[in-house]
Every structure is written in structure tokens, then in C-alpha cells.
Amino acid sequence: MGAPKQKWTSEEEEALRRGVLKHGAGKWRTIQKDPEFSPVLSSRSNIDLKDKWRNLSFSASGLGSRDKLRVPRPKAPSSSPSPSPQLLLLSAPNNVAEASPPEDCEKSPQDDKTPSPKLYSSMILEALDELKEPNGSEVATICNFIEIDKSYKLTDSYAKRALAPMKDPSLKKKDSAKSSKAAKGLGQLSPALDAAEAAAMKVADAxxxxxxxxxxxxxxxxxxxxxxxxxxxxxxxxxxxxxxxxxxxxxxxxxxxxxx
DNA sequence: TTAGGGTTAACT
DNA sequence: AGTTAACCCTAA
Missing domain, CATH: 1.20.5 (Single alpha-helices involved in coiled-coils or other helix-helix interfaces)
Known part of the structure; x- marks a missing residue:
């Protein structure tokens, strides 16, 4: 009744990112209690932080909302094990290579929704900008930021291009997904995408x-x-x-x- | 406390 | 219609 929906402000989002930077994703309570962020995040619970981070990760990660992968196709008669990601990846580098040229950082005039591919230099600049530390930032911190940034921005853009040709990412291999505890939050998403990115970049480079x-x-x-x-x-x-x-x-x- | 599934309000 | 983001519930 009282609370229609309390949308996150950019300040809160920023605080959350920095909080994750400092304490790591998963330490929501710690982040929320941290005196550096508590003023901004006072109206948010640790669970809110978690949910927001999930939203950030998924939305920036492009590949669909989280409830997208349900119903793993009642069909799929096993005979054709659906094109393997690695094979399809080989066709991706063309796109990646085309996207690489250092021209587009502020290019897209219409929408800020599509994350344009970022070069490391601009990523560092972005990190510095977002970290807003008056005396500059530790290299490790910048790297850390980029790591995180990659996990929900860069990786995504590459992954999007790489996986776009596939109609179905088919993240669920069999139906052992339930029992497998290997699927842990970002852990499930990131390694695969990072691997895809790495492979794509290597091939593109070659x-x-x-x-x-x-x-x-x-x-x-x-x-x-x-x-x-x-x-x-x-x-x-x-x-x-x-x-x-x-x-x-x-x-x-x-x-x-x-x-x- | 947290991760993850589920629900609902607010969009296009 | 379908999608997204905030919110809720519960097992571990």
C-alpha cells in the first residue's frame, strides 16, 4: 500500500557497485553496514542489495531474464545434440573483429541500452570515473573494477555477438542442473562467457x-x-x-x- | 544471512 | 499481448 516500488537511484547503484568492489558480491550485509555506503543504502536491505545486483548482472548480461531458461525443450530427441557452442563460436570472431576498431565509444546516437564494446583504455577511464577517488585509484582496484565490469558489461557485449547466431544458448546441458552445485550465481555465467570471450578474442586476433x-x-x-x-x-x-x-x-x- | 525461486507492480 | 525490475518467501 505505502510503497508502490522504490526504484534504485543512480547513487544507490553506484554505492552498490563500489560496495561489491570493496567487499565482494555476496557480502550484502557487510556492504549495507559499511559506513561508506550505509547513508546511501540506508533504505535498502541486504536482500535488496542482492536482488539489485542480480538485476544488474542479468540485465547487463543481455542474455534474457533469469526465468528465460525454463522449460528445457520437451523435444530434443538426443540424436542431434544441438550445435556445440565451441563450433558456433568459430563463426563469431568475424563479428567481434568488426566490432573491435577503436572508433565507437560514444558513437551510438540513439540508444544507451546497447553496451558498445569497450577497449581496455576506455574501461580504465570508466573505472577511474566511476570510482571517483580524488587521488586516483589503486591499480588493483581498477583491475578489480574492470573484472567486475567485464562480468556484466564487456563480457556481455561480446557474448551477445558471439551467441546471437544461436537461437538457444542451451545452458542446461541435461537435466542434471538441479543436482549440480556447480551452478553458483555468477560462477555459472561468468566462466562460460569469459571462456567464450577469450576464445573469440583469440581467434579474432589470429x-x-x-x-x-x-x-x-x-x-x-x-x-x-x-x-x-x-x-x-x-x-x-x-x-x-x-x-x-x-x-x-x-x-x-x-x-x-x-x-x- | 544468503542464494535462488517465485510474485507483482510498472513498464513497452 | 510480453518484459523488466522491485519485492517476497524459503531452504540451507
Whole structure:
């Protein structure tokens, strides 16, 4: 009755992020009691922090709301074990590579909803900006921030591109998901996505390198051909010069066809 | 206390 | 309609 819905302010969100940075995700009570954050988060319970963090992680993680993976397809007759993620990943790097060029950080004019791929430098800048520490931040802290940031931003953007071609991420392998205790919060999401990201980036990098190498080869080849042509032209010129100086008359056609 | 599933208010 | 985010409940 009294509380319609208390939406989180950006200040509260910020405090939560810094709290997670300091104490780690999961120490909600500690974060909430921390004198650094308690003024901002006074109206939030530890559970609220947990839920909000979950929302942040999932929404930034792009891949659907948490109740998205239910009903693991009554069909799937086992014969075709659905395309394995690794295989499909190999097709992803193209997209990733295209997204990599250092041009887009403030590019998207219409929506701030799509997290544009971030380079590490800009991520560091963002970390510094969000940490807002007057004397700068510890490198470890920045790294820590980026780690966290990655888990719900960067990883997501790459994962989105990487997994987009797949209609179904099929995170549930069999139905052993219930009993498996390996599925722990971020733990379930992050490693897979990080692995995907790492793989994608590695392949993309290799591809970029081979592309570069290929370009270099073409360039060398081109220059070589130029040298050849230049040399033959030189020969032709000297021969022409010699003949002309001896009084011989040559027509353009003859020269063009080397008929002399 | 926390993680995770579930419910509901407030959106598009 | 469907989705999202805040809130609630409960087992461990």
C-alpha cells in the first residue's frame, strides 16, 4: 500500500557497485553496514542489495531474464545434440573483429541500452570515473573494477555477438542442473562467457594477424612486380635510346609490341 | 544471512 | 499481448 516500488537511484547503484568492489558480491550485509555506503543504502536491505545486483548482472548480461531458461525443450530427441557452442563460436570472431576498431565509444546516437564494446583504455577511464577517488585509484582496484565490469558489461557485449547466431544458448546441458552445485550465481555465467570471450578474442586476433600478414605478402608481391616492370621498362628505354641514337626509326606500334 | 525461486507492480 | 525490475518467501 505505502510503497508502490522504490526504484534504485543512480547513487544507490553506484554505492552498490563500489560496495561489491570493496567487499565482494555476496557480502550484502557487510556492504549495507559499511559506513561508506550505509547513508546511501540506508533504505535498502541486504536482500535488496542482492536482488539489485542480480538485476544488474542479468540485465547487463543481455542474455534474457533469469526465468528465460525454463522449460528445457520437451523435444530434443538426443540424436542431434544441438550445435556445440565451441563450433558456433568459430563463426563469431568475424563479428567481434568488426566490432573491435577503436572508433565507437560514444558513437551510438540513439540508444544507451546497447553496451558498445569497450577497449581496455576506455574501461580504465570508466573505472577511474566511476570510482571517483580524488587521488586516483589503486591499480588493483581498477583491475578489480574492470573484472567486475567485464562480468556484466564487456563480457556481455561480446557474448551477445558471439551467441546471437544461436537461437538457444542451451545452458542446461541435461537435466542434471538441479543436482549440480556447480551452478553458483555468477560462477555459472561468468566462466562460460569469459571462456567464450577469450576464445573469440583469440581467434579474432589470429585472424587479424593472418589478415595483416596476407596484406604484407600482397604488398611485397606488388612491389616485386613493380620492380620487375620498372626493370624491363628500363631495358626497353635503353634499347630504344640506343637504336634511335643509331638513326633507326621506330613506330609507336612497334614499340608497343616490342617488335623491333 | 544468503542464494535462488517465485510474485507483482510498472513498464513497452 | 510480453518484459523488466522491485519485492517476497524459503531452504540451507
Amino acid at each position: 585472424e587479424a594477424k593472418s589478415h595483416l600478414a596476407n596484406e604484407h605478402m600482397m604488398e611485397v608481391e606488388r612491389i616485386g612486380k613493380m620492380a620487375e616492370e620498372t626493370e624491363s621498362l628500363l631495358e626497353l628505354a635503353s634499347e630504344l635510346y640506343e637504336r634511335c641514337s643509331r638513326g633507326e626509326a621506330l613506330t609507336i606500334l612497334q614499340v608497343a609490341h616490342r617488335e623491333f
